[in-house]
Every structure is written in C-alpha cells, then in structure tokens.
Amino acid sequence: MSPHHRPDPVWKLREFKASLPLRHSGQSRQLVYELTSYGADPSGIRDSTDAILSAMSDALKGPSHGSLMAGITNLGGAQISLQGGIYKVSRPLRFPTTGVGNLVIHGGTLLASDDFPMDGYLIDLSSSNGTSSSSSYNYEFITLRDLLLDANYRGGCISVPNSVRTGIDNCFITHFMSNGILVKGGHETYIRNSYLGQHITAGGDPGERNFTGIAINLQGNDNAVTDVIIFSAEVGIMATGQANVFSGVHCYNKATGFGGTGIYLKLPGNAQTRIVNCYLDYTGIVAEDPVQVDITNSFFLGDAHVLLKSINGVANGLNIVSNMFSGSGGGVDTVQLDEMEGPFRDVSQVVVDRNNAVGMNTRSTIGRGSTQGNGRSWTVDFGSVLLFPDRMGQVQYSLSTSRGGSFPRHILRSASKNRVTVESDVDVAATVYVTVEQ
Structure with missing residues (x-):
C-alpha cells in the first residue's frame, strides 16, 4: 500500500471520538439516553417501564444550559432514544419532576401492557411525585416525534397538562379508549404530520358504529393541528379551548350517520377557532354558539355538513365560505341549525356564502332570486336557501318590465319568514x- 493511502491514526481517533455519545463539557452526563443502555427490552x-423511567430521570439530571421561561431548566436538546425498538409499558411514563424543557423523545414504539391502568396515558407530561416547578407551566419545548404509541385499548396515549410549546410530530397513535392526545391548559401545543385512530382501518370498517373515544382533545388555547389524519374514533377533534387552528386535517372517523363528529367546537360563545383546508369525510363539524369561527376552503364528502348548535342562542363573527360539499342527492343541507335548546337570538356578522354543492342543498345567509309574471304582486321564497328561519336584515329588489308608456309604481310590501313580496299599482x-x- 502506498504511504499516501495508509490510514491516519490521528484521523481514526477523531472519527472514534465523533462516534461517542455527546457529553457536556466538564460533566460526565451524556445528552443522548438510549433505552437499551438501561436494560429496556426492544x-x-x-x-x-422501570428502564424507561430511569432514562427519563437521568435525562432530567443532565447538563443544564441556562433556562427557557423563568423556572424552566434548559436541557440543551437532550434525547431519549427508543432506537427503533418496541417497548412494553405497564405504568404511565411521567418525569420525576417538572420545570424542564428542550428535550426530545423519539424513534420507536411504546405498547401498553394488558394490565396498564385504564385511566392512564403512555406518555404523561406531569410529575410522577406531584411536585410543581416555580414556573407557571410544567414543561416547555418537549418534543415527541417518530413514535408509534399503542394504548392496547387500556387508556390514552399522550397527556399534555399545563405545558407550553409542546411538539407532537410524525406520530402514529392507536388503540386508545379515552383520548389519543389530551391537552389540558397551557398553550401552543403543535400536533403535526401524524395519524390517529382507535382502530387500525382505512375506512368502511364493519365495526364503525361502535367506535368510541376522542382522537385529539384540546382543553387549552392557541394550539394547532396541521396535516393530520384521523381514521377512527367517535370524535376526531374536540376543542373546548380558544384560538385554535386546524389546517390540512382529514377526518374519516365515525360517520355522522352513526353518531360521530369530525370536529366539535364545544366552547359556547367563545371559540375563536379557524378550520381551513380540511377534509371532512362522511363526518362533519359541530359548533356550539359559534363566536369568531372561520370555516373556509374545506371539502365535505358524503353528506358531511356543518351543524350550528344553539346553547345560549349566540352566533357572532362566523364565516362559512368557499367550501365544497358533495352528497348523496338526498337533499341534506350543507349548513344546519340545532335549536333544541332554544333559537339563535343574538346573531351578527354571520356570513355563509360562496359555497358549492353537488347532491346537497346549499344554505346561505345571502339569497338571490327572481320571479316573473303578469299581475300586481310578485313573491320570491328563500325558504330553501336562507340559513336562519326569519332573520332577513337587508332586502334589495328591482322590477323590470317592457311595458310601454308610464312605468308602474311599485313597493316592497313585505319581507318576513324568508319570503319577499313586491307589489305594483297596476297589472x-x-x-x-x-x-x-x-
């Protein structure tokens, strides 16, 4: 071998050092915690369970890099690596303390055991000993990515109570009985590029009528669900918090005809939620007393529709515009009212318009119609078009005739119960x- 091609022992040493676990200067604790190093069975x-909890405990004791929010220790991007393995878990995985951030759990599968508690969650971002940090939040910037979480029909998969800037990315969440993901309090949890389903199916499941559970339960504010597929659950997304945004979500969970709901906004009078570019597939949207709700550029298939539910009779600042609806031809309305608990009385700034439908009846807050005849009275009935039964605010009309001589006098005689009548003084x-x- 030519001397010019001999291995460089110094270079080899550098290569060996580069392959070692990353360690913080001056400390012996690594920043990557591999579960098999703790005796976990892949x-x-x-x-x-005990091996994973040991790795989580060591990760929280790792080198500190200052702080994030006041009271939140920055762990510098510490990683708990599942190394592509499958790990059986018999108890919820909780950190031993709160008040830390900048940590990643990634790269494998967690499977609930047959005796996992029915009220537990595989990953629970709350302290195992009940301690709280000096921060107003439990954790900050915790990332869960590239994980398959299987609750084995024993409970839920992820619980995020009172945390801020949590990321759930590229996860497959299945076999939950309560919630796939539960967010309580806190804010800015981002759920992205993930798949959720109580049962693993690709539609047309013979047991669809029996689907239960909630795929994503948002009981907090300022969260986002983006590019997510929800393929089985009774409710796809339940939102009881404010200022959430859902974009690129495809719900084909339990169909509306079987009692399911794709997206349920259950915060009467204060939703402030945007639903944009989503696909509601045989399962629709329910909004209780919608206030500042935007539903735009979405596609509704299989008679899926928007149901506005009156709780206190309020609908303010609601936009349902530029959506597409495709149905079975049975005359199902694209937007419907549920006034079982009383009519909508406080209605303002509601715009339902510019939607198109095939095989469904388009409902709107703006009606355009015409009629012709020979006589003194003309009536245009908007009963099959207008959304609310008797709430016409502005009426404009024009009368066109080819009659020679003087133009007839005419007047708007009545405008009520979605019917407009115009009269003239002569035939x-x-x-x-x-x-x-x-």
Whole structure:
C-alpha cells in the first residue's frame, strides 16, 4: 500500500471520538439516553417501564444550559432514544419532576401492557411525585416525534397538562379508549404530520358504529393541528379551548350517520377557532354558539355538513365560505341549525356564502332570486336557501318590465319568514329580482 493511502491514526481517533455519545463539557452526563443502555427490552416481550423511567430521570439530571421561561431548566436538546425498538409499558411514563424543557423523545414504539391502568396515558407530561416547578407551566419545548404509541385499548396515549410549546410530530397513535392526545391548559401545543385512530382501518370498517373515544382533545388555547389524519374514533377533534387552528386535517372517523363528529367546537360563545383546508369525510363539524369561527376552503364528502348548535342562542363573527360539499342527492343541507335548546337570538356578522354543492342543498345567509309574471304582486321564497328561519336584515329588489308608456309604481310590501313580496299599482308583465342578507 502506498504511504499516501495508509490510514491516519490521528484521523481514526477523531472519527472514534465523533462516534461517542455527546457529553457536556466538564460533566460526565451524556445528552443522548438510549433505552437499551438501561436494560429496556426492544422486542416488546419484557416490561420496560422501570428502564424507561430511569432514562427519563437521568435525562432530567443532565447538563443544564441556562433556562427557557423563568423556572424552566434548559436541557440543551437532550434525547431519549427508543432506537427503533418496541417497548412494553405497564405504568404511565411521567418525569420525576417538572420545570424542564428542550428535550426530545423519539424513534420507536411504546405498547401498553394488558394490565396498564385504564385511566392512564403512555406518555404523561406531569410529575410522577406531584411536585410543581416555580414556573407557571410544567414543561416547555418537549418534543415527541417518530413514535408509534399503542394504548392496547387500556387508556390514552399522550397527556399534555399545563405545558407550553409542546411538539407532537410524525406520530402514529392507536388503540386508545379515552383520548389519543389530551391537552389540558397551557398553550401552543403543535400536533403535526401524524395519524390517529382507535382502530387500525382505512375506512368502511364493519365495526364503525361502535367506535368510541376522542382522537385529539384540546382543553387549552392557541394550539394547532396541521396535516393530520384521523381514521377512527367517535370524535376526531374536540376543542373546548380558544384560538385554535386546524389546517390540512382529514377526518374519516365515525360517520355522522352513526353518531360521530369530525370536529366539535364545544366552547359556547367563545371559540375563536379557524378550520381551513380540511377534509371532512362522511363526518362533519359541530359548533356550539359559534363566536369568531372561520370555516373556509374545506371539502365535505358524503353528506358531511356543518351543524350550528344553539346553547345560549349566540352566533357572532362566523364565516362559512368557499367550501365544497358533495352528497348523496338526498337533499341534506350543507349548513344546519340545532335549536333544541332554544333559537339563535343574538346573531351578527354571520356570513355563509360562496359555497358549492353537488347532491346537497346549499344554505346561505345571502339569497338571490327572481320571479316573473303578469299581475300586481310578485313573491320570491328563500325558504330553501336562507340559513336562519326569519332573520332577513337587508332586502334589495328591482322590477323590470317592457311595458310601454308610464312605468308602474311599485313597493316592497313585505319581507318576513324568508319570503319577499313586491307589489305594483297596476297589472303589468314584469320580472322582479331580489337580493337578501341575514
């Protein structure tokens, strides 16, 4: 071998050092914590709960890099690596303390054991000993990514109570009985590029009528669900917090005809939520007393529709515009009212318009119609178009006739119960055009 091609022992030493676990200067604790190093079984046969909890405990004791929010220790991007293994878990995985941030759990599968508690969550971002940090939040910037979480029909998969800037990315969450993901309090939890389903199916499941559980339960504010598929659960997303945004979500969980809901906004009178570019597939949207709700550029398939539910009779600042609806031809309304608990009385700034439908009846807050005839009275009925039963606010009309001589006098005689009547002082052949807004 030529001397010029001999291995450089110094270079080899550098290569060896680069392959070692990353360590913090001046400390002996590593920043990557591999579960097999703690005795966890990557085959999923033996219980690995204690080993995983040991790795989590060491990660929280690792080198500190200052702080994030006041009271939140910055762990510098410490990683708990599942190394592509499957690990059986018999108890919820909780950190031993709160008040830390900048940590990642990634790269493998967690499987609940047959005796996992029914009220537990595989990953629970709360302290195992009940301690609280000096911060107003439990954790900050915790990232869960590239994980398959299987609750084995024993409980839930992820619980995020009172944390800030939590990321759940590229996860497959299944076999939950309560919630796939539960967010309580805190804010800015981002759920991205993930798949959630109580049962693993690709639609048309013979047991769909029996689907239960909630895939994503948001009981907090300022969260985002982006590019997520929800393929089985009774409710796809339940939102009881404010200022959440859902974009690129495809719900084909339990169909509306079987009692399911794709997205349920259950915060009467204060939702402030945006639903944009979503796909509601045989399962629709329910909004209780919607206030500042935007539903735009979404696609509703299989008679899926928007249901506005009156709790206190309030609907303010609601936009349902530029959506597409495709149905079975049975005359199902694209937007419907549920006024079982009383009618909508406080209605303002509600715009339902510019939606298109095939095989469904388009409902709107803006009606445009015309009628023609020979006589003194013309009536245009908007009963099959307007959303609210008797709430016409603005009416504009024009009367067109080819009659020679003097133009007839005419007047708007009545505008109520979604019917508009125009009258003239003499018989005339005319066409009347009417536009109304609610």
